[in-house]
Amino acid sequence: MSPKIQPRVPRGMRDILPQRMLQRQYVIGEIEKIFQRFGFEPLQTPVLELRETLMGKYGEEAEKLIYDARHREGKEDLSLRYDLTVPLTRVVAMYPELVKPFKRYQIAPVWRAERPQKGRYREFYQCDADIVGSKSMLADAEIVTMVVAVLRQLGFQSFVTKINNRKILTGIGQYAGVPAERRGGLYRAIDKLEKIGAEGVRAEMAQNQIPTPAIDKVMTLIARPANAFGELRELLGDVPIAMEGLEELKQLAAYLDDAGVPRANYTFDVSLVRGLAYYTGPIYETIVTEPKIGSLTGGGRYDELMGLFGNQALPMTGTSFGIERIIDVMDELAMYPASIGKSVTQVLVTVFNRDLIGASIRLANQLRAAGINADLALDTEGLGKQLKYAAAKSIPFALIIGPDENAAQQATLRNLASGEQVQVAQDQVADALERNLRA
RNA sequence: GUGGCUGUAGCUCAAUGGUAGAGCACUUGACUGUGGAUCAAGUGGUUGCGGGUUCGAGCCCCGUCAGUCACCCCA
Structure with missing residues (x-):
């Protein structure tokens, strides 16, 4: 060993x-x-x-x-x-x-x-x-519509899907005259706008060796990330790739509007970058504003x-x-x-003693056949332990088949949360349980 | 990958370098056909791991592993 x-x-x-x-x-x-x-x-x-x-x-x-x-x-x-x-x-x-x-x-x-x-x-x-x-x-547009639908389905209220376009980012780089090999540093800096503010982004760009004139040009473009698209159109008029990106987002916006996506749940944001190298067109990212944990x-x-x-x-x-x-x-x-x-199990079928194991087995499997998730106690150590097990596992009901019940072809159905118990005919436990589970 | 903080019972946390403790949880009993509430008793630890300093280390030092926070990056 x-x-x-x-x-x-x-x-x-x-x-x-x-x-x-x-x-x-x-x-x-x-x-x-x-x-x-x-x-x-x-x-x-x-x-x-x-x-x-x-x-x-x-x-x-x-x-x-x-x-x-x-x-x-x-x-x-x-x-x-x-x-x-x-x-x-x-x-x-x-x-x-x-x-x-x-x-x-x-x-x-x-x-x-x-x-x-x-x-x-x-x-x-x-x-x-x-x-x-x-x-x-x-x-x-279908993708973004679906993102919003999923988050709403899960119960999220205050979230926003940011949308940008890699073509616009490429255009910004060209427009500002940032050399191709420095673009990565440029975009990473832009991505931090919300986190570190405009001055922080300037400092970051400087540290990434972006020439000062280029920094100035970029900053005027991204100053108001969510509302800057009209201004971008004017400033980037001579940059074909940027215009292409803007055109795409305009079309995307029209489709989202037709889909009835709430305006509160998406926004266009030129400062959105995203890390992966392979994106070529529109990019999107959803953030929940409360609590702050990054993008979802x-x-x-x-x-x-x-x-x-x-x-x-x-x-x-x-x-x-x-x-x-x-x-x-x-x-x-x-x-x-x-x-x-806390548990998928709906009922624990207890085992009263060795003589009554058979009755409990039959009832457990009768419940399973009726589509109820039934756990079966595996030893006869005493009802107390079995109920404790059920409570510890948050199983909502326990079924007790003692000598008295069994002689009368009955069973005791106990609600673990309330402590209420009812006597049920053995051939009707599934019905009784279903009624109780719904209540 | 860089830097900071943390690591003690199943969990949350105590313990001026001098015999490791509490609450909760757990087990048993008071209650022999029934969990939770109350009371009593009990189990539980090579203090993450490995070295070092010291008469003596949970505590100080070094290393290592893990968690966590800020960077980097990212879901």
């Missing part, structure tokens, strides 16, 4: 115990429902991808966070997937026969070797929905990504929900409906 080792999980990863799983399943279920309502269908892919599939897609910084995995005798270089988007492009490249536009959703764990923090883990779930094969801004969703259009597989690139757009953060926020705001109990 090897020496005893401490039970623990890898850094930044965690177990999710049953009570918490019920909350997760609720959140995932609600998201999935809305995905399907918008015509998306499920997809599953391996947690491991060939390393070459992932490399060169996310940018240099992000790629350092990719986990490598390899079997001792394996001949393939493998990596744990970093997101669900690149695997999607791989799937679309592999199966050209998929009907376009291809709309899929995928809810699955991804891995990033970041330094763990609250709401940030090394293994976490993403809920992605993407549309492949449509250049139309209607595809982007993020996405955008990435029309060139698939081209990296040597195929003709199909235009793609989509979004990702950060379910870990959504759950953290929902915890903090106590947003779960009362219908999510």
Whole structure:
């Protein structure tokens, strides 16, 4: 035998115990429902991808966070997937026969070797929905409409989806005359506008070696991020890529309006950047204003990504929900409906003594056949212990079949919360329980 | 990846360098066909791990692991 080792999980990863799983399943279920309502269908892919599939897609910084995995005798270089988007492009490249536009959703764990923090883990779930094969801004509008629908379905009130366009950001860089190799620093600085303010952004740009005249030009463009689009149109009139981006957002806005998306739930914001390298068009990100925990969703259009597989690139757009953060926020705001109990079990069928085990087994399975979630006590250590077990697990009802009840073909149904008990005929316990569960 | 803070019973936390404690939880009993309330008793710790200083370390020093916060980045 090897020496005893401490039970623990890898850094930044965690177990999710049953009570918490019920909350997760609720959140995932609600998201999935809305995905399907918008015509998306499920997809599953391996947690491991060939390393070459992932490399060169996310940018240099992000790629350092990719986990490598390899079997001792394996001949393939493998990596744990970093997101669900690149695997999607791989799937679309592999199966050209998929009907376009291809709309899929995928809810699955991804891995990033970041330094763990609250709401940030090394293994976490993403809920992605993407549309492949449509250049139309209607595809982007559908995504944003769905993002808002999902968050409202989960009960969020005060949130806003920020929308921008990479083409506008590219245009700003061109307009200000920032050299291409400094653009990354430029955009990262712009992204911090809300966090560190205009002066902070100036300082950040200076530190990123953006020439002072360029800083001045950029700052006039992003001074009022949410309302600046009219001014942008005037100032960027000679920058074709920027005008293209503005035109796209105008179209997107019209579609969102037609979809009836509440104005309070989205805004156009030139200071939105987003990290991933592959975005090419509209980008979106949702933040909840209270409490502040960063973004809950993020996405955008990435029309060139698939081209990296040597195929003709199909235009793609989509979004990702950060379910870990959504759950953290929902915890903090106590947003779960009362219908999510602490247990899925609806009744504990107790076992009175050895002679009555058979009666309890029969009743438990009779309840299960009637569609009721019934747990069965596994030993006869005494009713007290069994009721204590039921209470500890928050099981709402207990069924007691003692000698007296059984002789009369009856059973005692006890409500653990109220302590009320009723006698029920044994062939009617399912009906009685259903009535009580509804009450 | 950089810097700060933290790590003591299942949980929340105490303990001027001098024999590790409380509340809650748990077990048992008062209550032999019934959980929660009250009362009583009891179990529970190589103080995250490994070194060092010291007559003596939970406390001081170094390392390491984990959590957390701010950066970097990001869901």
